[in-house]
Amino acid sequence: MEDKNVRRQKSLADENGLDLDLSSGPPVVRMECFWRRNKTISTNTLIYTGENQSPYLFKNGKTLRATVLNLHTAHLPCLLKYPLDHNGDDKELQLFKDGKLVKNDALSYIPELGYQVNLTGLDNPLGTYECRVTNGLINDVVFVELDYVPVRNFQNVSSTTIATTTDGNTVTNALNNATTIPIALEEVPRVEFNYSGQPFKEIEPAVLQYVGNDLERVSISCHLTSDKSAFIRWKHHGIEEWKVKTLKSPGDENGLDLDLSSGPPVIRMQCYYKKKTETLSNSILIYTKNDTSPYLYRRGDTIRAIALNQSTVRLPCILNYPLDKNSDGKKLQLFKDGKLVENDAFSYIPELGYHLNLKGLENPLGTYECRVSNSANDVVFVELDNGTFIYVECKGHVEKFYAGAPFPQPFECKLPKDIYDYEFKWSYLWKDGRYTPLNVTDVTNSSDASYYIQKVKITFPETNIVGVVCASTIQDSESSYNNSYQVFVNQPNPPRILNQKDDKPIIYVSGMNLTCVTSTDPVTFIWLKNGRDVSNGEHIIEDHSHLPYRSSVILNPTADDKDDNYTCIVSNFVGNATHDYRVQLNATQQVALNHANTIVEILFTIHEIVWMLWQNDK
Secondary structure (H helix, E strand, O other), rough: OHHHHOOEEEOOOOOOOOOEEOOOOOOOOEEEEEOOOOEEEEEEEEEOOHHHHHHEOOOOOOEEEOOEEEOEEEEEEEEOOOOOOOOOOOOOEEEEEEEOOOOOOEEEEEEOOOEEEEEHHHOOOOEEEEEEEEEOOOOOEEEEEOOOOOOOOOOOOOHOEEEEEEEEEEHHHHHHOOOOOOEEEOOOOOOEEOOOOOEEEEEEEOOOOOOOOOOOOOEEEEEEEOOOOOOOOEEEOOOOOOHOOOEEEEOOOOOEEEEEEEOOOEEEEEEEOOHHHHHHHEEEEEEOOOOOOEEEOOOOEEEEEOOOOOOOOEOOOOOOOOOOOOOOOOEEEEOOOOOOOOOEEEEEEEOOEEEEEEOOOOOEEEEEEEEEEOOOOOEEEEEEEEHHHHHHOOOOOOOOOEEOOOEEEEEEEEEEEOOOOOEEEEEEEEOOEEEOOOOOOEEEEEOOOEEEEEEEOOOOOOEEEEEEEEEEEEEOOOOEEEEEEOOOOOOOOOEEOOOOOOOOOOEEOOOEEEEEEEEOOOOOEEEEOOEEEOOOOOOOEOOOOOOOOOEEEEEEOOOOOOEEEEEEEEEEEEEEEEEEEEEEEOOOHHHHHHHHHHHHHHHHHHHHHHHHHHHOOO
């Protein structure tokens, strides 16, 4: 919230560092850093600037305006200056409307943004909300007004049926029956999705089901309403998000073609427009399964909880299709030790699963059950044990692993100091469930306030390896726990160039480029001219976003060039392959290049004479 008030600039001594000015900003900001090539690798952290004392609410006592994101979602900007400690004096942030506590699946809390409200889950969303901190000061309250809902216009509706946004009853009706009653749109710039003509069914606003036959090519686009040519950036979020492949849509600068054939059943696509003062964004959920049982992804499996930090874990229970609470009573529920978990310590995010605040649970360790009521055997088991808090990750720039590759990949393991001995054990996890020890290299040990840390380098001898495992022993115990990092080890392809061989010469034309195409993975391209590296200002462009990979050299011939041989070399640690291109210049082109060179030489001579005269005058 108010992120435009956070000023930043590059750190002078650190190429990847930032100096932040948080003096005028909100009391909490989320900083995200990411590296992007074929995929995006990112991490984020929350930074609070307030203190652990009342009043806890930012802008306490004031009346604020809700931020409406789209037809069904609004933000209530209630921000805490400091996270509340559930183990202290029972302070808790609560939301009220019309004097009543709002406890509803329609709302969730995001520390840096406030409450996110699903308007379609409330009978009458319009009105004044109160964000209060229990056991705080009397005036530890913020009022938030939600008095309008800007909605996109619908097609095939006459102008006489368009309502205004000040009519509360019409707004409520529109939210409950959004396909028949449109509401006039506020004239403000926003980011909007475009999927017209594509095989999508709108389950509800901003929630789609793909109903086409080709999950390997799902097309979607996004644009800024005030400038459709503006450049839009994309992100996608979900469990197993590395299985979702993306590439630019041909002919649409802001479009994406998604390969969802191997991915999870639901993914959140986010597009955003970034400028100096603010970021405009929008997101949409895409489901790929049908409204049939079983509803739980990986039904019947036992999976591992994911620790986000020492106080928050994720239980990745994902629905194949959103449950309709108005149909036959189906509902996703969470159990532990046979008992229904009903606690403010957890929240649910459709594309990620349950988030548990461990400080709000007396005994969080154990096996959880995610169940869909009124759906037989629709259950997923999630283990949360001490191994969950071992962090294993690849620290390489590109997470592509190849069997037999001579270059090792960097990995890191972190052990919580308050749980484990200072001892690291590494092993491979194989497809058949076996664990075998691995010999790590380049080992470095360190620690910080909370963790023992070990960095190593690892190679992968075979494609049947599916995980890198780090284990350790509980303090004052013989019990050992582990956690693993999932890997996909590829079989390297021998170098092969897809271009057709042609001995006929290519006649040069201005701006010509030569393109080399290969299905080799991994691959390195090298270009030669007459047996030597190209070095006359040629420009090389490579595309490694998806197979087949391409490398193009934009030619820059000289007057001496007549009949030249260009060579593309495709190589990896298995070997290499080559392809030759013979390029000829005709007499007219040589004369033109000679004239151009003569003009350059004359201009250079004039420059030298002027320089000498200027020096003499001094």
